[in-house]
Amino acid sequence: MRLSGWIFMLVSWTVILGLFGYCMARTLGFGRGPSGPQEPSDDEGP
Amino acid sequence: MARERWSSKLGVILAVAGSAVGLGNFLRFPIQAARNGGGAFMIPYFISFLLLGVPLMWIEWTIGRFGGGFEHSTAPGIFQTLWRKSRFIKYFGVIGIFGPLVIFVFYTYVESWLLGYSVFAVTGKYAGCTDSQSMLEFLRGYKGLEVNEHFSNLSAGYLFFLATFAVNVGVIAFGLSRGIERFCKWALPLLLIMAVVLVIRVLTLGTPDPAHPDWNILNGLGYLWNPDWSALKSGKVWLAAAGQIFFTLSCGIGVILTYASYLTKRDDVALSGLTAAATNEMIEVVLGASLIIPAAFAFFGTVGVQDMAAQGWDLPFVTMPLILQNIAFGRIFGFLWFFLLFVAGVTSSISLALPAVAFLEDEFNLTRREAVAVFAVVAFILCQPVIFFVADGVLDEMDFWGGTVGLVVFGTVEAILFAWVFGMERSWSELHVGSDIRIPRFYRLIIRYVTPTFLLVILGVWLWQEWWPIILMKTVPPEQKPFVVMTRVGLLGLFAFLALMVHIVWKRRSLLPQVDEETPA
Numbered sequence: 001m002r003l004s005g006w007i008f009m010l011v012s013w014t015v016i017l018g019l020f021g022y023c024m025a026r027t028l029g030f031g032r033g034p035s036g037p038q039e040p041s042d043d044e045g046p
Numbered sequence: 047m048a049r050e051r052w053s054s055k056l057g058v059i060l061a062v063a064g065s066a067v068g069l070g071n072f073l074r075f076p077i078q079a080a081r082n083g084g085g086a087f088m089i090p091y092f093i094s095f096l097l098l099g100v101p102l103m104w105i106e107w108t109i110g111r112f113g114g115g116f117e118h119s120t121a122p123g124i125f126q127t128l129w130r131k132s133r134f135i136k137y138f139g140v141i142g143i144f145g146p147l148v149i150f151v152f153y154t155y156v157e158s159w160l161l162g163y164s165v166f167a168v169t170g171k172y173a174g175c176t177d178s179q180s181m182l183e184f185l186r187g188y189k190g191l192e193v194n195e196h197f198s199n200l201s202a203g204y205l206f207f208l209a210t211f212a213v214n215v216g217v218i219a220f221g222l223s224r225g226i227e228r229f230c231k232w233a234l235p236l237l238l239i240m241a242v243v244l245v246i247r248v249l250t251l252g253t254p255d256p257a258h259p260d261w262n263i264l265n266g267l268g269y270l271w272n273p274d275w276s277a278l279k280s281g282k283v284w285l286a287a288a289g290q291i292f293f294t295l296s297c298g299i300g301v302i303l304t305y306a307s308y309l310t311k312r313d314d315v316a317l318s319g320l321t322a323a324a325t326n327e328m329i330e331v332v333l334g335a336s337l338i339i340p341a342a343f344a345f346f347g348t349v350g351v352q353d354m355a356a357q358g359w360d361l362p363f364v365t366m367p368l369i370l371q372n373i374a375f376g377r378i379f380g381f382l383w384f385f386l387l388f389v390a391g392v393t394s395s396i397s398l399a400l401p402a403v404a405f406l407e408d409e410f411n412l413t414r415r416e417a418v419a420v421f422a423v424v425a426f427i428l429c430q431p432v433i434f435f436v437a438d439g440v441l442d443e444m445d446f447w448g449g450t451v452g453l454v455v456f457g458t459v460e461a462i463l464f465a466w467v468f469g470m471e472r473s474w475s476e477l478h479v480g481s482d483i484r485i486p487r488f489y490r491l492i493i494r495y496v497t498p499t500f501l502l503v504i505l506g507v508w509l510w511q512e513w514w515p516i517i518l519m520k521t522v523p524p525e526q527k528p529f530v531v532m533t534r535v536g537l538l539g540l541f542a543f544l545a546l547m548v549h550i551v552w553k554r555r556s557l558l559p560q561v562d563e564e565t566p567a
Binding site: 001002004005006007008009012013014015017019020022023024026027028 | 055084092255264265267268271272316321328482483
């Protein structure tokens, strides 16, 4: 495998694993974002 | 009757991810990447993920939860709640029941081959097959297409089909949280463990054949990941990347709508949708890409990998068993490979069954058991032509109409409905109700302009380049044409029947005293 292949593979894995880790951590409740849950809007129905 | 709900946030995420994770993650993605520029394919792939995949995930989760607030779990009712003035939009929603049902019918049969082969791997039934030709003969015998030393008729294949069908129906019959959610909660982690074990084994294969020192795992990974920059100039490569993202995330089928309809108004959809998408991508890019292509390259070299890509649905049943029976503990690894794909298949097929079952429950007031019984009888009957005419193009025809055309049309309709009919202001607000994350505001522009345009371009180019010759049967061998025509007539009849059911439901509803459909339940 060429150096460029290694770079693409590792960058791709890092991006995907980073996104997966972030989402799972937030889903499982490790650290809440600043926005927090929002209340439903008044315009609930169509 | 109280509406069913998911029992946990992780449960619904795993169920949606399970729906998305299927054979495509382990078979379609690596082949698409290898064919379309290797590492360079990841550039259009990631761009498509951000501009098409993630927005469609959010769209489906949001409108599914919104429609669920009005006690609708399937697309006809959900589309109607988004666009009340339209008399016809509910008929577009029929695609969201038709597509999953058609895919379920042929997918369950392919899934049963995986169950059969996982048993054959352990018992060593295909151990005598030492080349592609004999492995193909084994598969043809299993499908009942020829009598050979391995199989004298279809009975073994049919028994595995019955077992697979029973597993699917059984999981659905147990309901949402006790059936689907509980199943996915152990199936996804199990799938991950099996995939990791197989990846470790494949990545430690080294150079299996000393006579061919170039045929090794590193060069196999290079075959997949070395970038071919010229590929980025090809529109076909960009379309292939967009198509892969579209299909891998299960967008446009209608199952995410149904799953999300069982959320409550205050449940998050923004983070959940993103997490389900990220889980699918992790399994596809990190694990799926590290299995069949590197392994096939290490054993058969470049020519072998190119031949392999032409095998279609037969791919996992020919190449991987040949590879795995050449390594230590091959029977165990063979079992892991087939059972991994079987579990991935079941988590997808149970989601495909749900829209039809939910439609019967919601719109005809059947109990879950009654709805599952009706679905099982109909789906079982529809499976028979696929089983007995598998060599006559029936399966591929159903895959094309249910699994390709239906998806892209449905995805395009829902993206336009969300951004332009329901309105971006209301859609954005609805997406953020109960949200655990704040989505960057530039996604408003992406969802409004880029995603629908992207989908319309895909629809147009595919119609022009690929669909037209297929629709005109230019690629169908003459002996298969009668079967293909009959399949089309059957599918048209099924669609018309479902549309008639929707018509009857709404007609009946209009005769009842008007209930308040202006605010969610």
